[in-house]
Amino acid sequence: xxxxxxxxxxxxxxxxxxxxxxxxxxxxxxxxxxxxxxxxxxxxxxxxxxxxxxxxxxxxxxxxxxxxxxxxxxxxxxxxxxxxxxxxxxxxxxxxxxxxxxxxxxxxxxxxxxxxxxxxxxxxxxxxxxxxxxxxxxxxxxxxxxxxxxxxxxxxxxxxxxxxxxxxxxxxxxxxxxxxxxxxxxxxxxxxxxxxxxxxxxxxxxxxxxxxxxxxxxxxxxxxxxxxxxxxxxxxxxxxxxxxxxxxxxxxxxxxxxxxxxxxxxxxxxxxxxxxxxxxxxxxxxxxxxxxxxxxxxxxxxxxxxxxxxxxxxxxxxxxxxxxxxxxxxxxxxxxxxxxxxxxxxxxxxxxxxxxxxxxxxxxx
Numbered sequence: 001x002x003x004x005x006x007x008x009x010x011x012x013x014x015x016x017x018x019x020x021x022x023x024x025x026x027x028x029x030x031x032x033x034x035x036x037x038x039x040x041x042x043x044x045x046x047x048x049x050x051x052x053x054x055x056x057x058x059x060x061x062x063x064x065x066x067x068x069x070x071x072x073x074x075x076x077x078x079x080x081x082x083x084x085x086x087x088x089x090x091x092x093x094x095x096x097x098x099x100x101x102x103x104x105x106x107x108x109x110x111x112x113x114x115x116x117x118x119x120x121x122x123x124x125x126x127x128x129x130x131x132x133x134x135x136x137x138x139x140x141x142x143x144x145x146x147x148x149x150x151x152x153x154x155x156x157x158x159x160x161x162x163x164x165x166x167x168x169x170x171x172x173x174x175x176x177x178x179x180x181x182x183x184x185x186x187x188x189x190x191x192x193x194x195x196x197x198x199x200x201x202x203x204x205x206x207x208x209x210x211x212x213x214x215x216x217x218x219x220x221x222x223x224x225x226x227x228x229x230x231x232x233x234x235x236x237x238x239x240x241x242x243x244x245x246x247x248x249x250x251x252x253x254x255x256x257x258x259x260x261x262x263x264x265x266x267x268x269x270x271x272x273x274x275x276x277x278x279x280x281x282x283x284x285x286x287x288x289x290x291x292x293x294x295x296x297x298x299x300x301x302x303x304x305x306x307x308x309x310x311x312x313x314x315x316x317x318x319x320x321x322x323x324x325x326x327x328x329x330x331x332x333x334x335x336x337x338x339x340x341x342x343x344x345x346x347x348x349x350x351x352x353x354x355x356x357x358x359x360x361x362x363x364x365x
Contacts, residue, residue, distance in 0.1 A: 013103050045067055063291070071093060104204060284358070284359050321346075
């Protein structure tokens with residue numbers, strides 16, 4: 001499965017700078033709104049040292065990491081849900097993503113203007129979320145009106161769907177998000193089908209200055225932490241520093257630079273890992289002479305469905321999966337050695353794939 005994240009925020013908060021650092025793509029980063037008219041798309045490799053461990057053993061022709069697609073969407077403004085500042089188009093782009101990365105300005109720089117004339121991260125956050133919420137309310141109202149007549153037919157499933165939509169609308173109006181606690185699997189499926197903007201998981205990225213990275217307390221970040229809703233995370237990232245980190249080709253030079261700012265890893269690597277955690281995703285591997293490859297699946301996925309990520313025929317004709325734990329593969333040094341040591345398990349259709357499993361699927365179509 002391909003993971004897709006949309007980067008949103010007000011104009012001039014550092015979105016495009018962050019995107020450039022992510023992908024080394026050259027999205028314009030200028031000091032005025034709407035310089036990003038079409039959404040810029042960057043395909044980013046997911047860092048995973050386990051790929052190198054497997055490659056050292058199998059010596060494959062190629063190494064294929066998992067990827068995340070990041071979509072940089074032009075700065076939203078008040079009235080975006082009605083089309084202000086090309087808002088409708090941009091909101092449509094967000095709708096197709098799995099998660100939202102909401103960049104919020106938490107730094108002072110007199111050389112970079114602010115669309116509201118002042119630094120106020122809570123207000124900035126609420127402007128974006130209000131626009132997403134209004135767009136969703138509009139979507140729900142249209143759907144509820146369409147379903148209302150059908151809900152009186154006596155069909156239990158249609159009535160349940162209608163009540164779920166009404167409850168979702170009430171949640172949005174009262175709480176600002178859809179509270180899925182107590183929803184059945186069918187209810188959640190109904191909400192998921194709507195592809196609502198405000199029901200997507202959110203990573204809030206507080207774009208901070210260098211002093212914050214070095215340990216100075218940032219009052220803007222402190223304020224933000226108190227207002228983060230459920231099903232979301234907050235990361236502190238300095239987009240300017242991330243741009244510099246992205247320029248390093250030499251891993252050792254990059255490590256020295258990170259140490260200067262007391263960072264164990266780049267903020268962008270943390271953001272990628274956080275996207276996986278937030279969406280409850282894991283990685284399994286296939287390894288051979290042709291390629292070593294990482295595959296992304298939902299935690300809890302069974303073997304046939306995991307096989308289907310490679311090709312639908314693998315799922316349709318699934319017979320069994322041969323599974324080696326990553327640590328066993330590395331410590332014993334080969335697939336054959338794992339077989340001989342009894343470390344290769346033969347698993348059937350009910351096997352739940354674990355993070356780090358090295359898998360080979362047997363199928364017949």
